[in-house]
Amino acid sequence: MVFSKLFFVYLFLPLCLVIYWLARGTNNKNTVLILFSLIFYAWGEPVYILLMLLSAVVNYAAGLGIEKYRGRKTASLITALAVIYDLLMLGIFKYSGFIAENLNAFFSLSLPVPDIRLPIGISFYTFQTISYVIDVSWEDVAAQKRFKNFLLYVSLFPQLVAGPIVRYSTIEQEIQERHASAEDIAYGLNRLILGLSKKVLLANQLSVIADAALGNVGGATAFGAWYGAAVYALQIYFDFSGYSDIAIGLGRIFGFHFDENFRHPFVCKDITEFWQRWHISLSTFFRDYLLYVPIFGKRRKYGGLFLVWLCTGIWHGANWNFILWGLYYGFFVFFEMQLGKKRVKKIPALLRHLYSKPVIVIGFAIFYFEDLGQLGSFFRTAFGFGGHGIFGVQDAISLHNNCFLLIAAVLCSLPLIEGIKKLGEKAAPVRYISHFAAIPAAAVLLLLSSIMLVDATTNPFLYFRF
Template sequence: MLFADLYFLYAFLPICFAAYFLFKNINAKNAVLIITSLIFYAYGEPLKIFLFVGSALLNYLLARWIDSTRGKKICKAVLTICLLYNFGMLGVFKYTDFMISNVNAIFGSHIPAQNIALPLGISFYTFQIVSYVIDVYWEKVPVQKKFHKLLLYISLFPQLVAGPIVRYQTVAEEIDNRRTTIYDVIDGFTRLIIGLSKKVLLANNLNTIVNNCFGENISDATVVATWIGVIAYAMQVYFDFSGYSDMAIGIGRIFGFHFDENFRHPFMCRSISEFWQRWHISLGSFFRDYLLYVPIFGKRRAVLSLFLVWFTTGLWHGASWNYVIWGLYFGVFIFIETKIGKKRLKNAPTLLMHIYNKLVILIGFGIFKFENISELGNFFKNLVGANGNIFANTETFSNLKSHIFIFAIALVACFPIAEFFKRRFEASHPFVASLAMVCTTAFLILLLFINTAVLVKTFSSNNPFLYWNF
């Protein structure tokens, strides 16, 4: 079931809200969320729901075992078994064909691809489960002794299939004790509508620009089309993924859960390090807390751990070498920035830093876009006109002209304009602040109406979020 879908927005979600707020008892509310979350998952994965619940049950039992054997040698062995199971399942479903293709390429063998279907959200919920078990082992959180409460944490549908990766300690208290205020409802629906607009009105239209610029064969694209295409693609991924995160955070807020932010206007960054402190924050913090300081590397721990993190970050995004290259590419620049030092970077000319990081980021998105290494090579050639293609043509400018309004809105929306005006109005005279609130409400209703009209018009089209593939 897709978030940007009429069935979800006007059938599933209203029924969830109605059933949830029908009860006052927290246990009944939790039961509603568990049932609706499992229905949500089963809608897309009717058979793999058993795998999902089975994995949750196994990790529940292993975490209980870790807690009961604390201080004994077997405790670490149980943790190892747990990690091997979770990452093993992720590896089998996500990387089997990738490994087979590489074995075939290296040894000239002809092992057939297995074509194993990837369970919905496995990359996200695996990390969520692993973070819980490790935190129990490290005694950062108490073990959850009731399976249905742990199942709620793992299966909560707003963030189940595409994040953010929610830590158990973030919602542990709210599982047992939470309430929804009128401010939660207002903020929740605001985030929901904004996130939906990012996906339906911006990301989907930017995708049209990207397809028109790159065409069926990237080698035929002009220099200008390639640059416009990669700029549009960077914004498309941002609005698609941050839009989903906004919707997840908003829906969670209505249910009384307060998830951490996953994006903080990443294109405002001055450096690549800062970009990754603002982009997909929950994934970055997972690697920082659980992988960055691997003890087996000894004296060279910092450097080797850093590149392990970025290798893993790339591989997490997809079973293809372009994702590995993409991860290591950013790892190299972050390594260089750590050697230069924060003070020197801070004192560098602002314009120079913005030109530097935007070029690095855009090239990075090009690597992310093209899974085929040959196409990736053509992309690099196109950037500098080394493919022998003309610099620009009328088709390129016609494409941009027909979408210039969306392109311009997207560029502006990358920056915290709304937050700026919100702060200004909140500090204004009460009458001005009230008028601003009325105008904001009217604008949100208009946005919802426009989104609905677009979804009705494209009703038969599949409208998935990009990160549902990961």
């Protein structure tokens, strides 16, 4: 099921809220959440739900086993087996076709290429279970004794299919006991509406511009190529951060406090900072569990970095452009690392922006073009070798036709709400006024988004395919 559907907003969600609020006690509320989460997942994956349930069983048992044999080699063995199982499932269902295709291509083999449909959300819930098993092994969290509670952690529908990747430690206490105050519920509802609006009012509309500019990039002007990629960057940001907002908002309505997944990434001054602000739950996952894996010996700092960015790329999709995308960012992070934090910070902010923004925009072009031939065409066009000039009348028309949308998108990518919040912390009147003003704003945004959903019957979130 997709959040950006009337079916979810106006049927599934109201039913879930009513029954959840009617249930008394955390245990009963958890039962309601599990049932709705399973319905939510089975709605799109009536068969693959078994895979998700199996993953929950295996990792739950692994957690218990690790705790039972703590201090012995058996615990490490169980950890390794559970992680291998998780990665194997991910490998089979996400990468087997890609691997077979490339083995055939590179070694002139004729291996059968499995045609396996990607189970929705497998990349997200698998990373959650991996983090749980490792955290239990590292004694950062205690193993969950009740399967029901663990199943809730794995299947919780707000973040099940497209993140954020919630660590068990983040909601460990809240699974067992939580309370959603009026402020929590109001915040959650408004955040949910904000996310829905980002997706429906911004991302969906920006996608029209990006597809128009990049869809025939061979016929675009140099400006058109850069413009298309920049708009696509904004589109992806509002699409994915919109989903995270909905997840965080839903979580808060139910009393869960998920960590932020985006912190206005486009205000970053360098690429390292960009990744501290973009898809934070993925970056921190790799930082915590992969960066210092001791498989590169003395060179583990650089080896780990390479591995992190390779994995970041391939996590996004079984395609070479994603691998290229990951390594591309890895290169710039490495470059900044070599320069040194202090030296980078001494560079004037304007220069750092002038460096980082084109790098980011090109990064999203790499992300857009799964066809490497088209990507080559993009580069030719973007750097003035496309044969269609620098700026054309179609660019002028598009800029005019979408000027208010583009301005709104740029403004919304800046931390304006956070600015108001900070002001509110200092001055009570600002706090009251802003919270009060948020009510009609949220109502209008909900209505506007709902109206626009009538016009967007098939528009899944992009990160669904990861």
